[in-house]
Amino acid sequence: MxxxxxxxxxxxxxxxxxxxxxxxxxxxxxxxxxxxxxxxxxxxxxEGVILGTRVDIDADAIGLPFLAFVFLKTRGSGKRKQVNSLEKIREIEEIHSTAGQFSILLKVRTKAAKDMEDIFEEIYSVDGVEASETIIVFQTFMTRPVFIELEP
The missing domain is CATH 1.10.10.10 (Winged helix-like DNA-binding domain superfamily/Winged helix DNA-binding domain)
Structure with missing residues (x-):
């Protein structure tokens, strides 16, 4: 801290x-x-501790109920180029660097499962993306902000 x-x-x-x-x-x-x-x-x-303020929006209420997490396997050691390309896909809400079999994790939200096909076309057009595995979310039970412990 x-x-x-x-x-x-x-x-x-x-x-x-x-x-x-x-x-x-x-x-x-x-x-x-x-x-x-x-x-x-x-x-x-x-100091960069507060990065911004955001509104927590009910995705179902605005017609974006389909949520998926997509693991990407990429070739090469540098992810920055792939991340820069993936950032342009508006349905991708989050991009994470991960360890293990997959090197990138995406959080993707759309209107319906059928829309994912177009998104995958965009994802696979990114140079270096070789494979993926997708987890579809049926229901989100809980989200919370970062836990801040007051006693150090």
């Missing part, structure tokens, strides 16, 4: 639970004034 104190961690926890909370609300939760909380949050952003 990069010199974070208990107040910084409490601010991060509060923001991870509700990123729309005001500086005053955050300040009350961590025993700071609103302006002091604002300055802390500004510093955490500047």
């Amino acid at each position: 990069i010199g974070l104190d208990k107040i910084d961690l409490a601010i991060l926890r509060a923001l991870s639970e509700d990123s729309t909370a005001t500086n005053i609300e955050i300040g009350k939760q961590v025993n700071l004034s609103g302006p002091a909380a604002f300055e802390r949050i500004k510093r955490l952003k500047k």
